[in-house]
Amino acid sequence: MSTREIVTLQIGHYANFVGTHWWNIQESSFVYTPQALTGPKEINHDVLFREGQTLHGEVTYTPRLIAVDLKGSLKALRREGTLYEAGQEEDVKWESDVTLHESSPVEKNEFLEDLDRVEAEQMSDVPRNLEDKLEDPDKKPKLEKPETEDAVFGRKLYDLDDTVSVWSDFLRVHLHPKSLHIVDDFIHKNEEQPFDMFQLGAGVLKNVDAMDAMEDQIRFFVEECDHLQGFHLLMDWCDGFGGYGAGLLQYLEDEFTNKARMTCAVSPAIMPDSTVRQRANRIINSAFCLDKGGNLSSLFIPMSLTDSLWRKMGPPRDLPHLSYKGQLDYHTSGILAACLDTLSLPYRQDGYSTTLADITGSFNNLGRKVSAVYSSLPFPLTPQGTFVESLMSHKDQAPWYSLTPHVGTCPHPYMQSCVVRGVPAHRITRSEPTPNIPGILTGCSSLSEILHLYLSETYPRTLNAGCTMRDACKVVSPFPHVFSSKVSNNGYICDTDRPSYQGVESVPVMTSLQSNDSVYNLTSSLLSEAARFNIRKHHHYLEAGLEEDEYQETLDNVSSLGQCYQTDTSAT
Missing domain, CATH: 3.40.50.1440 (Tubulin/FtsZ, GTPase domain)
Known part of the structure; x- marks a missing residue:
């Protein structure tokens, strides 16, 4: 394909x-x-x-x-x-006097310096003559990642916050x-x-x-x-x-x-x-x-x-x-x-x-072009717990948090696309009956089956789509150190602190992309604030080419957009 x-x-x-x-x-x-x-x-x-x-x-x-x-x-x-070595400076021949101004090279942080060093080592092992490569089939270029790169960036911890x-x-x-x-x-x-x-x-x-x-x-x-x-x-x-x-x-x-x-x-x-x-x-x-x-x-x-x-x-x-x-x-x-x-x-x-x-x-x-996104990063798995147990621990609360301003969780989305990644096969559910876990979930044989059942039971009025992936999200260097000390290097939530010399390398993640009536909170709050302005008093906008009628038309359009989400359950 x-x-x-x-x-x-x-x-x-x-x-x-x-x-x-x-x-x-x-x-x-x-x-x-x-x-x-x-x-x-x-x-x-x-x-x-x-x-x-x-x-x-x-x-x-x-x-x-x-x-x-x-x-x-x-x-x-x-x-x-x-x-591609584009833009390299060529020798300039000039008959008159020339004054050369050189700027100081930009100082690079530790990560960029290591990156340059690794790439220089790689280049030293690569033939530089393209004709020789084409003549010798054994020298056909291949897409490879040298072990040295994984050794540097897979495990080394960088503190780049200040650089x-x-x-x-x-x-x-x-x-x-x-x-x-x-x-x-x-x-x-x-x-x-x-x-x-x-x-x-x-x-x-x-x-x-x-x-x-x-x-x-x-x-x-x-x-x-x-x-x-x-x-x-x-x-x-x-x-x-x-x-x-x-x-x-x-x-x-x-x-x-x-x-x-x-x-x-x-x-x-x-x-x-x-x-x-x-x-x-x-x-x-x-x-x-x-x-x-x-x-x-x-x-x-x-x-x-x-x-x-x-x-x-x-x-x-x-x-x-x-x-x-x-x-x-x-x-x-x-x-x-x-x-x-x-x-x-x-x-x-x-x-x-x-x-x-x-x-x-x-x-x-139905004109609902704005959607909200929710995430659980990392999805809370304990070393001995299961995906099903983590879902059930949220009870009536959604297992994710909103990453869209002015939008909260919604019990009845119109549509959602939910993705779960990085849950190992032995951490999906338990084969034996477990207290407080519905038997229908323990009887499921795959993560995909559990996710679809969970979505259909929790959001019965929603058009649900679910997707599961085996591999976790890689968060090796230079990803920032944003995880709490209780998150292990493979993304589990532990009772003890992660060793200070160890970073988080991968995490399970759950996301939900939703069209829901909480989007009305975003449009209505923005409209309320934007309508307070008398655009004639903001001369810099008028000088930049904005016309008063254009601003009013924009407010009307935002209002119309919000009406697409306004239902009996919409927050005001």
């Missing part, structure tokens, strides 16, 4: 934080030798990754990705990458030269000219040259696909990147009308919140992004570890078995990425029982 490819667009600095963790998680789960397999192949990584060759004939495996960010956001990462300032500081995978797209009109963290309004991002793509460059990059990845499923978009939605993302969504709808577009609108757990302008921008930008982005996406999923985004930022969520620092994007983005990696498994399975269009088409019924 041919691969059904997906092209991913990461739009914004925090979106790139989330995406970097996501690609790292996927790369750490690659299996390069038959001996390393623990069972049948589960994931087809070709859905999101592409195979290519360098100028020297070495096989590469890179994300099918375009990452958009501002000037000054890359630090040590070169725009053109390093795989990660941008997403490239912990990027483990190589990127194709066509993957990076830098907006040179704005500078990262420039307080004098901040990229903080929806209209600024939309305005960037109105420049013909800028749009042509982006279109060229998108078509590069699309045209090499045999059976394109659609597009992932990870998008910052509280600043100018919301407008930029909406512009790209409009282009994708016009040029690839029949392809699915799933947008994950992400935001940090803590954002600038000290001035009236910062709070106003967050609300106004979110309203525009929810309207435009939601309308142009096949499915729109807000994600953040904050409980509240509008007038006052809520505190970072207190999540069981996690001990993360809400002020560090490096931490919060890792949690979102692990959730994203899990919820996307149904349409990345080897065998393709589900497609991206199946997910988006099922969820956006």
